[in-house]
Amino acid sequence: MEIKPKTVKSAQLKNLIVKQLYFDNALSCAELSELFDKSIPSITKAVNELITEGFVVEHGYAPSSGGRRPLLYSIKPDAMYILAIAMDQLSTRIQLLDLLNRPVADSLTFDLRLLNNDAALATLVKSINSYILKSGIPKEKIAGIGMGMPGFINVRQGINYTYLNAGSKSLVQYLHDEIGLPVYIDNDSSLIALAEQRFGIAKAQQNVMVINLGWGIGLGMIVNGEIFRGHNGFAGELSHIPLSDDDALCACGKRGCLETVASMQVVAEKAIEGINSGRATSLKDTGAAASKALLDDILDAAGKGDQFAIELLSDAAYKIGKALAILIHIMNPQTIVLSGRGARAGKILMAPIQQALHKYCIPRLAESTQLLISDLGFDAELIGAAVLMMENFEKEIKSVSRLEV
Amino acid sequence: MEIKPKTVKSAQLKNLIVKQLYFDNALSCAELSELFDKSIPSITKAVNELITEGFVVEHGYAPSSGGRRPLLYSIKPDAMYILAIAMDQLSTRIQLLDLLNRPVADSLTFDLRLLNNDAALATLVKSINSYILKSGIPKEKIAGIGMGMPGFINVRQGINYTYLNAGSKSLVQYLHDEIGLPVYIDNDSSLIALAEQRFGIAKAQQNVMVINLGWGIGLGMIVNGEIFRGHNGFAGELSHIPLSDDDALCACGKRGCLETVASMQVVAEKAIEGINSGRATSLKDTGAAASKALLDDILDAAGKGDQFAIELLSDAAYKIGKALAILIHIMNPQTIVLSGRGARAGKILMAPIQQALHKYCIPRLAESTQLLISDLGFDAELIGAAVLMMENFEKEIKSVSRLEV
DNA sequence: ATACTTTTATAAATATTTTAAGAAGTTTTA
DNA sequence: TAAAACTTCTTAAAATATTTATAAAAGTAT
Structure with a gap:
């Protein structure tokens, strides 16, 4: 199905706002207007649409600096969820997070040797699918999967040259086909850094x-x-x-x-x-x-x-x-x-x-x-994986509409 | 004087186009449209204005890739000039360049010791002013000054913490006041790198x-x-x-x-x-x-x-x-x-x-x-200085109109 | 307490950009 | 050789965004 350009542009702005509110707890229309270099009416319109779509909620008034108090908007934490995966050489953690990076289901940790293990990829897919099933969260409410792993990774192509070779497909494409959700991967250390810079001590x-x-x-x-x-x-x-x-x-x-x-x-x-x-x-x-x-x-x-x-x-x-x-x-x-x-x-x-x-x-x-x-300690890589997913959220043009009920 | 926002936006696009054409020899409207994410009619309008203002000229047709041949536009090399300055610890070079980085006047090299030399700044100003005068180019035709120098430099504030202390003013502000042109400074090695990346072997x-x-x-x-x-x-x-x-x-x-x-x-x-x-x-x-x-x-x-x-x-x-x-x-x-x-x-x-x-x-x-x-060899720092000036050209909102005759 | 300033929010007017359709010029293919 | 396909360019209508003006709300000063 062809998407009308008009819809794309409007959806892009809305996705940008959702992304921004994920990173910055609560913002006013004036701040969003400043941030995206768009007029206040444009922002107001987009925000109001996001409210009716259930992504954004009003979040009280901010203190004034000598004028009318601005109405703050924040993300609705359960508007959608993110599946974060953190791998190391020997074991893998899976956890479903909400838009405040809070766990919405128990985490799953299981042994998964990456080196010389042809079965690793199949095991991973099975574990992810059963984890989602067990969580009781419908797939439509999950925005996507972020995954951190060791090895040399081509982020744009979604390939790990060291581990989890998916044959003719890229790793990301393979996981997407098997699970039915957008997948983004990155190096574990990079994701830890990302977590520290967005939600950690180096915010x-x-x-x-x-x-x-x-x-x-x-x-x-x-x-x-x-x-x-x-x-x-x-x-x-x-x-x-x-x-x-x-x-x-x-x-x-x-x-x-x-x-x-x-x-x-x-x-x-x-x-x-x-x-x-x-x-x-x-x-x-x-x-x-x-x-x-x-x-x-x-x-x-x-x-x-x-x-x-x-x-x-x-x-x-x-x-x-x-x-x-x-x-x-x-x-x-x-x-x-x-x-x-x-x-x-x-x-x-x-x-x-x-x-x-x-x-x-x-x-x-x-x-x-x-x-x-x-x-952040042990959680850093998981949070980094969630951030990775949200970093790429604006690319998922259909996301907001796809998630609409 | 207050500038109407409308004028600002339009001037910004035009300055962006001028800057782009400085870096990329010749471009078509379609390419510019792609580059700046603006519609072709908007680009066409801006380009036509720039032609009547004498900044841009038609540059023949590009080979077609299976369609109507695109009309290329390029910068008019003598629409304005850039004063490039390259300093080292002991000597300083000044050269006026056109928009193809070609010299438009003989270069001036003179001894100028930076370390422990209170007279250095005054000497520099005198040399620059007399160089401009001697070149016969009216100041209104000079877009600005780019300058590379050793030492620890705060680019945004325009201060060199190591050399050429200008007292209560920043170095850049001081030079601007004494010469009457916008001035940008940066570290010599950074400018050499910039030259190599824009016009050199690492383009x-x-x-x-x-x-x-x-x-x-x-x-x-x-x-x-x-x-x-x-x-x-x-x-x-x-x-x-x-x-x-x-x-x-x-x-x-x-x-x-x-x-x-x-x-x-x-x-x-x-x-x-x-x-x-x-x-x-x-x-x-x-x-x-x-x-x-x-x-x-x-x-x-x-x-x-x-x-x-x-x-x-x-x-x-x-x-x-x-x-x-x-x-x-x-x-x-x-x-x-x-x-x-x-x-x-x-x-x-x-x-x-x-x-x-x-x-x-x-x-x-x-x-x-x-x-x-x-x-690029010995010319690298001078070209880098010119690039630095043009990099900042879009900030000089009034530049295009200021240069209009 | 009241007036003034500052800021936000909303609606109407204005301006701009985009879109779409058609014309013209090239290359590729039949 | 002719037609199809493709790209650029032009123009006018439609869609969109921005500006402007106004009202409302909150702090500050008189």
């Missing part, structure tokens, strides 16, 4: 670097208020910059990568070494070499004051700090955020990182960047 | 890193097709990233900066050492320690096959290559351009830089970035 900042402290060291870059991916989507490869000339061989084939000296994997390996050589520590070698449980133990122990655990983390953090010094010289960010699983140990990491920054940064540069610890 | 590319090989090592960054400056304008401090732990003390107070091991200053110093210790070379110690003449001699000698000179440059280039490897990991640029004065020796620098990239880059990243040598 609305234009220039933010977010460190994803997980098993490896990821970097999500926000440049001019948007995710930055570089020419081929490879930007932010912080963990493989050459830091020292004569260190261990990295999986990437080079020597001296940050990853070989400062990742949580290395921390865990060193912990086992230390335990076995009789270091005084509350940590125990559980047998499973470098498991996730051990990493959690180390973070816990450090939090409780275990000197050995603190030492391990500090060593890693100092080296991360040196890499961040380089990043600051090149990007001059307003903020660096420590996020991801490892952000739990943020307070312990902070001091050695700052120390390295002072040693390796021009003072003026070190002073102009603030180092913060995420407060 | 129209979105993601370009330009190395300004001069006395030091500058970096101009093009991100998403625009100059990137970071949160405080400090982005691109490539020459002070920590490269090695135990090298010479840098002027910035740290150790191991790229600048201390790879700048042209270091090359010149090592050359004098080598000459005095009897190395076989055609170079001669002219007495003046580390002078610009010596640097030119080294570049020439290397070009003629002098082994010692080549060795000096290769050593520096390899270290620059290591820094570029880091830059590639973070930014994933499409292109890195070697520009600035030192680009003359580009061919000699190329091999050791590539060698370092292969050693320090993940292969997939090294392959996705091309390394090119500038063909």
Whole structure:
């Protein structure tokens, strides 16, 4: 069916307003008019249509600055829902969120190995479809799916070159065909950065670097208020910059990568070494070499004051700090955020990182960047996935009308 | 005088068209319509007005792709002129350019020491005013002044925190008041990058890193097709990233900066050492320690096959290559351009830089970035200054009408 | 308390842009 | 060689958006 251009333009403005209200809690017509460079009558008309369509509600009056009080409008949280998916190498989380990023159904976490697993894609589709079914939310009320995953991703084409090959179709196209909802994917670290910049500790900042402290060291870059991916989507490869000339061989084939000296994997390996050589520590070698449980133990122990655990983390953090010094010289960010699983140990990491920054940064540069610890924590990637979906909402021209009952 | 909003909107579209035609030689109404998302009748009207106002001329027909041949329009090169200024620490160049970036008057180069020179600003103003007078071009025909200079610059406020303090006024405001033309300033390396991206070897590319090989090592960054400056304008401090732990003390107070091991200053110093210790070379110690003449001699000698000179440059280039490897990991640029004065020796620098990239880059990243040598050479900064002016042309709402005769 | 300023909201008048239809010029295809 | 298909350009009617004016509401000053 052909869509009349007139309808498209009008729908675009309405989608833009919905998107804006998703990001900014409540806004007046005057503010929206300013924001989109449209006249107040045009905005009023669009907003009123959105109210009758059930997407927008009045939200009381804002305090006046010397004139009539503006009527605020906000999004109706249950006007539609977003399916957010956060994957890592071993497990996947699915959660349905409303337009205030609040869960509307229990999250589902299940093991899903991405590497060398031909069944992964089919399992994922089955899990998503059954999750939606179990939630009791009709598909028509779900605006779409946002998904974060590791690997090298072509966002525009919706392909992950590393995992979940969907054969002749793109991953996004395949998922869309199997589930019947629009799907958007992006790199996990990028989505964490997006979450921090839209709803986290770096809200609305234009220039933010977010460190994803997980098993490896990821970097999500926000440049001019948007995710930055570089020419081929490879930007932010912080963990493989050459830091020292004569260190261990990295999986990437080079020597001296940050990853070989400062990742949580290395921390865990060193912990086992230390335990076995009789270091005084509350940590125990559980047998499973470098498991996730051990990493959690180390973070816990450090939090409780275990000197050995603190030492391990500090060593890693100092080296991360040196890499961040380089990043600051090149990007001059307003903020660096420590996020991801490892952000739990943020307070312990902070001091050695700052120390390295002072040693390796021009003072003026070190002073102009603030180092913060995420407060979104484990939810960051899920929220980032939801944001990704809403970022692309204006492209779904038919969305508003499709969702009309 | 208050400007009627209607006039503003119409003038803005016309200024946008003028700007676009400055960058893209010749365009049809259909292309302009596509570009600005305006209807063809609206574009036609604006273009016809611009023709009667003497800014635009017809430029023949484009080859057809299966339909009526489109009539192309291009800018009238002498509709107005741009005053481009390129400064370095010691000398300043002034040149009046037309809208095809062709000189319309001889360039003026004069010594102007920026450091510790209270008279510099007054000298600059006098030189500019007399240059304009001598050129015989009436001020009304000059759209404005673009100026590139070293130092830390706040582009929006038009202030250089390092040089040419104008007291209570901003530098830009001061120059505007003294000369009577709009003035825009930016960092020299940024303007060189801008020139390469608009009229040079990286034309129209979105993601370009330009190395300004001069006395030091500058970096101009093009991100998403625009100059990137970071949160405080400090982005691109490539020459002070920590490269090695135990090298010479840098002027910035740290150790191991790229600048201390790879700048042209270091090359010149090592050359004098080598000459005095009897190395076989055609170079001669002219007495003046580390002078610009010596640097030119080294570049020439290397070009003629002098082994010692080549060795000096290769050593520096390899270290620059290591820094570029880091830059590639973070930014994933499409292109890195070697520009600035030192680009003359580009061919000699190329091999050791590539060698370092292969050693320090993940292969997939090294392959996705091309390394090119500038063909704008010495003119890059002047052209960049002109581009800076035209970039801001749409802000000069009254420009078109002001220039009307 | 009242008048004044500032701001928002609404309706009518105005201006602009878009759309649509047709003409003219090219290339491709039958 | 002729017709079909495609693209650009022109013009007028229709749709759309913006401006202007007015009223209402809230704070500020007299």
